[in-house]
Amino acid sequence: MSIEVKNGVLNIPGANDKLRHKGTERPEFLDDYTLIDIETTGLSPYRDRVTELGGIKVRNGEIVDEYSHLVAYDKSNKVPAFITKLNGITEEKIINEGIPVDEASHDFREFIGDDVIIGYNVNFDLNFFYDLAQKYNLAELNNDYVDVLRLARAYYSRERHNRLIDCMQRAGIAQVEQHRGLDDSIDTKRVYDDFRKNFTPALLEKAQSKIKNFSLTEDKLMPWQIGFRNPVNGKKIVLSDHVHMDHEDAGKMIENLSGENQGRLDLNTNYLIVGDHDFFNKNNSNLNEASRLNHEGADIKRLSESFFLNMLDNWARS
Numbered sequence: 001m002s003i004e005v006k007n008g009v010l011n012i013p014g015a016n017d018k019l020r021h022k023g024t025e026r027p028e029f030l031d032d033y034t035l036i037d038i039e040t041t042g043l044s045p046y047r048d049r050v051t052e053l054g055g056i057k058v059r060n061g062e063i064v065d066e067y068s069h070l071v072a073y074d075k076s077n078k079v080p081a082f083i084t085k086l087n088g089i090t091e092e093k094i095i096n097e098g099i100p101v102d103e104a105s106h107d108f109r110e111f112i113g114d115d116v117i118i119g120y121n122v123n124f125d126l127n128f129f130y131d132l133a134q135k136y137n138l139a140e141l142n143n144d145y146v147d148v149l150r151l152a153r154a155y156y157s158r159e160r161h162n163r164l165i166d167c168m169q170r171a172g173i174a175q176v177e178q179h180r181g182l183d184d185s186i187d188t189k190r191v192y193d194d195f196r197k198n199f200t201p202a203l204l205e206k207a208q209s210k211i212k213n214f215s216l217t218e219d220k221l222m223p224w225q226i227g228f229r230n231p232v233n234g235k236k237i238v239l240s241d242h243v244h245m246d247h248e249d250a251g252k253m254i255e256n257l258s259g260e261n262q263g264r265l266d267l268n269t270n271y272l273i274v275g276d277h278d279f280f281n282k283n284n285s286n287l288n289e290a291s292r293l294n295h296e297g298a299d300i301k302r303l304s305e306s307f308f309l310n311m312l313d314n315w316a317r318s
Contacts, residue, residue, distance in 0.1 A: 054181015072098030
């Protein structure tokens with residue numbers, strides 16, 4: 001079976017269980033939804049922590065409920081200085097005002113319920129909260145979603161940058177972004193409402209047409225399909241023996257995404273993809289060879305299969 005991107009979602013036979021089972025993107029204008037914004041200590045759900053959960057519940061276009069809590073952890077609540085400078089969230093503030101992460105996760109998942117989720121660059125938020133919901137055995141976060149960033153790219157197609165603050169300033173909504181969950185949720189709604197008033201059917205069709213739909217293992221992909229966010233582009237990649245992906249199909253996918261599927265590790269290898277269970281296996285020959293080559297000057301990044309595939313799924317959804 002072909003590895004494909006269907007409606008913006010990566011489908012990889014034999015390894016779909018490695019992916020976050022998030023919902024499907026729906027570029028459209030809704031009256032009822034939950035809009036979320038999450039603050040974190042960094043960009044990676046694997047390394048960084050959620051510091052604040054914020055959201056608004058909307059019915060008939062009006063805000064009917066709000067959620068806003070700092071999130072406290074048992075072990076560490078340290079916040080990088082650049083994050084504190086950005087949004088004012090400190091370790092002391094989290095300790096004094098935050099609620100335990102398990103309680104916050106449960107309450108926020110209930111707050112979202114079965115609603116379609118809306119957000120700005122919302123996959124970032126979905127990844128972090130999906131993992132929290134999974135960690136605390138909550139209902140899977142598989143809600144469909146609307147990414148306001150995709151609407152912005154269609155509306156401001158000639159602009160180089162389409163951050164939330166850019167849209168806010170262009171529409172006269174505000175001159176500064178608070179980088180706090182509830183405040184940014186409300187500002188995102190204002191941007192979404194501004195688009196609702198000004199979008200034409202042609203613009204909405206343009207936004208919807210940007211959802212990716214193509215095979216990754218059949219014909220060579222065109223540059224406009226691959227895009228500049230493709231994480232495989234220009235990378236030399238080695239697949240270990242114990243990944244769940246079909247090796248032949250995975251190799252075709254890498255080549256079609258303008259990467260190089262290497263048969264063996266060398267000093268020029270960029271990524272070694274290993275099975276999830278092998279990632280910390282000290283007896284894994286590929287990991288040991290990668291360590292040896294790195295000591296000789298290589299820069300081989302060792303990625304678990306789940307990390308690699310979710311990286312590709314994030315690109316597929318972009």
